[in-house]
């Protein structure tokens with residue numbers, strides 16, 4: 001286990017240039033160990049980002065934490081399976097089919113899709129429905145940039161997402177705990193919200209395979225399973241899309257899945273969480289309404305009963 005990495009540098013305070021340079025130095029020390037276990041050739045290239053006012057000032061988890069304790073059932077159900085097996089996934093070339101209620105449907109090469117987006121560093125809280133959490137410095141851009149580019153039609157009300165199906169490379173897909181592909185969905189206004197990003201990296205480097213290379217969704221006010229990995233299809237629809245965890249256990253996992261300390265999972269409390277990497281003696285932390293993003297997103301749910309629309 002790597003030692004927890006400490007710095008008094010506030011990520012959100014530094015200029016993009018200095019941020020970038022500092023990170024390169026930091027990575028050389030802190031990340032070297034973890035990087036050795038990531039088999040993404042693209043990792044050699046750093047991504048230029050700008051900081052974001054949406055970033056938290058909390059200290060991010062180490063790259064070691066973020067890349068060694070994962071949920072990615074395409075590679076197995078164990079927390080260590082993704083780190084062990086995701087290097088088998090080919091992430092280049094990569095294309096995303098965008099279809100449904102859009103003006104410009106098509107198969108978009110990833111390079112073309114992201115060539116003119118503004119990449120930002122977004123340091124977000126991340127809360128899994130299993131009641132553990134991390135702070136992750138994503139590299140990404142607002143999903144609304146893609147949606148605006150392809151032209152959302154007026155009848156569209158939802159966005160659905162699908163992960164790649166490739167059992168030769170995703171060994172967990174040879175088993176049927178999930179009806180592949182892994183699916184997720186958002187209401188259109190949630191998808192257009194500036195906090196909702198498509199992430200292509202972590203700590204200024206390309207996305208490690210186990211975290212959803214080459215591109216994944218991150219919706220920081222929702223439970224982690226909404227943040228679908230390795231996306232190959234985005235569809236605009238007028239009906240609520242089917243989502244994987246809801247298909248498996250509708251009583252336990254609703255369509256919204258907003259982080260809410262007042263609405264317990266049927267089998268455990270959601271009032272507190274364990275911060276990964278905090279050490280065995282660390283106290284559990286209080287879980288925050290909407291994972292701490294209530295001020296930004298609560299309006300989206302005005303008039304809704306959050307205990308019914310869980």
Ligand SMILES: Nc1nc2c(c(=O)[nH]1)N[C@H]1C(S)=C(S)[C@@H](COP(=O)(O)O)O[C@H]1N2
Nearest residue numbers: 070071072073128163182224225227228229
């Ligand atoms: N395709 C796919 N996406 C997925 C999952 C998965 O199993 N398959 N697991 C989800 C869950 S439960 C969580 S908590 C997060 C974990 O993201 P991380 O491993 O990058 O922390 O990914 C989500 N996205």
Ligand SMILES: [Mo]
Nearest residue numbers: 128129224225
């Ligand atoms: Mo999760």
